Amino acid sequence: MSNCIAGENFELGFSAVRSTLEQLEIWYRELYAENKILWDIISEIDDEAIWRKLLTTLINKYRNHSNALIIQIIRRLLENENYSVALLALNHLLRISNDEEPSETLQLAIPLILEHMLSIEISDVDEMDRLLITTMGWIKNSAGSKLRASVHKYLVANHAKLFQFTADTNSPDLILAYLYTLLNFECYSLMREMLEYLLYKEWPFLDAKLQEEQFAHFLWLTSYLSMDDLLLEVSKQSNHLIEQSNLPELILYKKYNAAKNRGQNDDKTLNDIVALMTQGLIFEEHEKVKLWNEIIKFQQEKIIAPAYTSEVQTNVKKTDNIWQIKNKTDHCPQCIQSKLVNIQVSVEGFTKKSPQAQKLVILELLTCERCQKIYAYDSLKQELYRAIAPYRCRVELDPLEYPQKKAVTKPIKPVANKVIGKRITPIGSEYFKWPSTEAKESQGQTNKESNYRDESSLHRLGYRITGLNRTQRWNILVNKAIPQITLKEIAYTIAHNIRLRKAQPGGQTKFSYAIGEWEHDLKQLKAEYYKSNFTWPHY
Template sequence: MIEKTLIKNEIMEVLNREVNRIVELNVATIQEERNVLERENITLRKQLMIEKQNEKSSEWKSKDKDIEFQLLLKYLLKSNDFANLYNFLLEQKSLFPEKWVLKQTSLFVSQIDSQNYNMSAYLIRSLADLLTVEDFENMDKWFHSLHNELSKVLLPVQSIESVDYDNNYSAVFLLLPKFVTTPYCDQVKDFLQENSRVLMDTIFLLNSPQVITDFIRCYFIYKLEECLHVIYEQLLVELPFLEADLKAEHVIHLLWISFSINRYNELLTVLNEAEIALPQTQPEIRIYHTLQQVEKEIGKYKNGKKQIEKLQKQITLFTKAEQDLHFDHLKEEIAKLTIKYKKDQAIKHKERQTEPKILKAEDIKIMKISKLPNKQKSHPLFDPPLRKRDVLLAVFNNQTTNQIDHYTKISADYSDQFSEYYINKAQINSLKQKEKGKWIEVIYKNKHNKQIKKERMHLLKEPAVPKTTTYPETHSSQQNNQSNEVDLNTRSELRKLGYQITGVSRIKRWEILSQKAVPRLGLRKVVYTIAYLVRGRKAMKNGAIKNRYSITEWEKDLALLKKHFYKNDFPWPKTTV
């Protein structure tokens, strides 16, 4: 029993010693871990302090940088340094990829508020230039704000009289087409459609061909054809007053859009009446000349189609959106000509099968020949230049018959561009000897290669070359001795004095006519000009109906002028056509 008790005591002592040893070891380990944690805590606190210091330093630097940024912007805006300002805007876009549009929106709004209208217009245009497809991915964040401000630019609460503000209209009309392929296209389109009348009245009052053209281009890109027809009605009335500032690019845009909405001939008539020259050498115009020639003579289809395809590649004036719409319409017109050409070829093939005589390949028979002005030795339109080609020209026995007497061989000038033959004065004199007493068909062309007269020429006398274009008569044929030429500058002067139908009351118009126009320009010039405008509108297709309002107002003005100023000292102009 005693032995057992001793053994237990020994075992307990061993166990106690072992427990104490283990406890001592654990205490040391725990203490070591505690020391490690304390050291890490101290280190982290030091890092946190350093980071806080760096943040404050960075914040101070950022504030300094922002101050420098704003000072630079203020300097660029004040100095109108557009080159460096554009670089600044690029940098702003890179620094704030999601906010730059809002920043630039606020910027052009501030410039309008400061009445720095040229700068605000530049900022809107540069916004259009800087916008890319990537920006449209997050346009939900900025479009509504931008659209709201652009609407205010086009429809200001108060009328802005400054001429410098006009550029802002153009800038907006160049920016809006950027959204035609975005989800917000319909919202912009609805805005333009709902406000078309107000915008049209505002834009035409500016008397700026640039703003009017940009306005029309914007509506064309959004395919607002119904609005465009109304706008073109007004354009046909106002265009004669714009010729002084009208540039080639304006004419080209207006003609192409008029072609797409089938108002081309009406616009061309007004341009010709106002003697507004077309930029004939431009590929955009040459395409239409070629197209018209093919329409008149379908035999020129193949060469014409090749020429059109060649000219299409030279066009650089249109934006991508405009070019797609224009070329789609052009493609439709060519498709119509293709059908017409195939039918014509089928008819000719049938005729050849029944034709007893087969012509030689080198023999080309023509019924008529064109003639340029005598002094037109070379022509800027012809590219490549004219070249000689032997042809057989139809000769007739008298002035009225359609029966060909025979063909005579001549060496004519040929244009590959227009697929047309030309005769000169020397060749006509030669024919007078060779075909004395006979008749030939001659089409007279002006220096723009436009037909001005067609006649059956008698080879015994000098051909009557038409005179240059004059204005239409202002009275009946019994008064041919009356001088009827309208001074081109008079129309511009009337417009500059504020005389116009749209947006001007009758009382105001009479004040302009009686107190400004008649004293400065003279009664005769004023009434002849207004009468000319009336006849021009009436001469259009359905012109008396479509232009009823303008015609009525002009004729009332003429009646007042006759009542108060006319002294029977010159023939009063007619307004009938």
């Protein structure tokens, strides 16, 4: 009897639980549907003031999960192509991350968000440029946050794509935004690589459209890397601004270089220079510290140099002979028994042009107290290079730690008889029609497919417009591409790139240099390799 009652009670209890779960499921579906409707309504709002209030409220209310929440919001906004508000949320993410250590989820999400933001294509070219410049500004500002490491990793890994993408736009503001990003992350070699390409290849197109503030930015960036002489040499239309402009930053450049060349650092000259530095408004404060480091040093030569030099000579050992040793080495390679100890040393940085030191840094390296030689592990050497950048110092491999390898003489192989002639690409026996490069400019949203997001076989072999001249590209096409991929694929890939750029709003003007170079290569390929009236042989 008791068993029957217990069974009935169990059934009743189970039914009640099941009924409760069903009710909870109904409520969840209703709430989810209502939230979706609410989200769809909110995501259509373009009022940034409303979004600022909403984001601040959400962050304050869900502080323990704010990163995950903002990432989810950014993802939804990007799906709805609400890019301006996504950037607003991204700025909130930067502020949150400064208060706490970034989670692994956040570090993984950042590259995906940046990839999406830098791949946007909308019909309004001016708005697209604004969004790209703002995104680049966010990347630059992240250099001073706890997200620096993950963003730096993304920047270095994607530099080739970002370099090509940015340079191809011929937009001075976007190019400057990327250069300042590299400056903030101390990527000086990447910065130099891009400036060299711009000055040797793209400058005629940029020179014709530069405003005086943009020219001043380029002038001081190249001056920082000792490339300003090259800039002034290739600037046919904008270098007159140095003589005619009233912009403090351009007057400062002219006055400082004149004083430096004459060795003139009297009180009046220094006061004029300080006044111009104070009047300058186009640089942020931390940018002034970097870009005008040489000017500050020039001033200090009169104001504080004697006391500083005396202190360095008295307390810190100065060296210009540094030897690199292997990381596990803890004894002097020369003296063997003498253990290496830490020491503060001063090292001077130089440029190729001038034997006079341009920068002095003090840091901790290793020394042998017996022979007094100064040593550095690879990690210490890299730290030294970062500290002394953009100038240079010499670190040599210790000959005992890194003995020179003896040259191995290889036997000379007999040269086989070859038939010398044009290379023939193994494209198979079928005929193909040479691709067209004609494309109408799109009036609406352009095709999402682009070289920035999808890498072609041709690009993987090293073929690109950015950083290569016509001879270098032709060598890649003849010696790498044609032996490995079909002529048809090569021609259609290049033609696709041309059509893609031409179809974008304003693309004919915006990408004129890249389009012209691609069409030159395509024309040369057709003249040298394409025959439409015979079957290609296999080799």
